[in-house]
Amino acid sequence: MVQFSTSRLDASFSALSDATRRGVLEQLGRGDASITALADRFHMTLTGMKKHVGVLEQAGLVTTQKVGRVRTCKLGLSRLAEETAWIEDYRRLWASRFDALDQIVEELKQRETGDGR
Amino acid sequence: MAADQKSDPAAGKAATTVERTSDRELVVTRTVNGPARLVFEAFAKPELFKQWWTPASFGITLISYEADIRTGGFYRLEMGHPAMEQPMAFFGRYLEVTPPSRMVWTNDEGGEPGAVTTVTFEEKDGATLVVVHELYPSKEALDGAIASESTGAWPEQFEALDQLIVSLDAGA
Numbered sequence: 001m002v003q004f005s006t007s008r009l010d011a012s013f014s015a016l017s018d019a020t021r022r023g024v025l026e027q028l029g030r031g032d033a034s035i036t037a038l039a040d041r042f043h044m045t046l047t048g049m050k051k052h053v054g055v056l057e058q059a060g061l062v063t064t065q066k067v068g069r070v071r072t073c074k075l076g077l078s079r080l081a082e083e084t085a086w087i088e089d090y091r092r093l094w095a096s097r098f099d100a101l102d103q104i105v106e107e108l109k110q111r112e113t114g115d116g117r
Numbered sequence: 118m119a120a121d122q123k124s125d126p127a128a129g130k131a132a133t134t135v136e137r138t139s140d141r142e143l144v145v146t147r148t149v150n151g152p153a154r155l156v157f158e159a160f161a162k163p164e165l166f167k168q169w170w171t172p173a174s175f176g177i178t179l180i181s182y183e184a185d186i187r188t189g190g191f192y193r194l195e196m197g198h199p200a201m202e203q204p205m206a207f208f209g210r211y212l213e214v215t216p217p218s219r220m221v222w223t224n225d226e227g228g229e230p231g232a233v234t235t236v237t238f239e240e241k242d243g244a245t246l247v248v249v250h251e252l253y254p255s256k257e258a259l260d261g262a263i264a265s266e267s268t269g270a271w272p273e274q275f276e277a278l279d280q281l282i283v284s285l286d287a288g289a
Contacts, residue, residue: 086263087135090143093175094249095133098147100169102130104159105151112155 015059020044021052025061025075032074035064140256145249153240156247157217160236161186171196180204188214192222230254232262 039049056062133147159165171179184192193208209223224231232253239246253259
């Protein structure tokens with residue numbers, strides 16, 4: 001029941017609309033890689049690859065981490081993040097239900113007391 | 118998936134937890150301050166059930182509800198939410214209704230075999246631990262439920278994205 005913004009999905013689709021970026025995702029599916037390695041693999045300049053990775057990162061499809069002078073890219077955790085958000089939303093639904101249930105049970109208890117049982 | 122142990126923000130309320138315990142299972146737990154027979158009654162009597170199942174505090178309203186709550190019985194309810202153009206219908210059968218400890222119902226609104234919900238009521242010191250266990254027919258079914266509800270009005274787009282990711286994975 002949590003609503004994700006369409007801009008988020010738009011970002012994903014526009015990120016995936018480019019053949020090089022799809023190739024980068026495929027490559028990262030086989031293992032993490034540095035931007036330099038990706039640039040070599042796709043015969044691009046470092047600057048060009050940085051731009052592509054930036055778009056993928058913006059869409060939540062890739063995460064990057066800089067260790068020393070090397071920036072390593074890996075597939076993003078967007079599916080996991082979405083599941084976590086869904087579970088939290090579901091938990092809030094049930095918490096609201098149980099809060100309402102508390103009141104009903106409280107009324108039932110009072111009714112029994114009132115009946116002298 | 119890690120358990121969500123966060124307690125409810127309002128003071129004095131017991132914590133509701135939700136955990137995806139496996140690829141196919143979700144478990145919700147909450148302790149209710151009252152004996153099991155009364156908590157069970159609130160689940161098993163339609164006139165009580167409809168007072169709490171669609172909490173106004175969550176922005177949902179009950180549009181229609183009918184149920185025959187006994188083993189072999191049925192339920193059908195429609196909920197509305199401001200973000201939804203059409204009411205959502207939920208229906209299924211009661212596979213087991215055993216006062217005051219256990220209820221099992223099916224969730225048939227999605228067609229195909231849907232999830233099966235088992236609720237158990239365990240009384241201790243005047244309070245009742247309620248455990249809601251939802252078993253989906255497959256990992257894909259639970260993933261699909263999460264994806265379609267996560268994206269609200271955009272399930273088709275999300276399915277397309279999922280398929281693309283799957284095909285990328287398969288190509289790896």
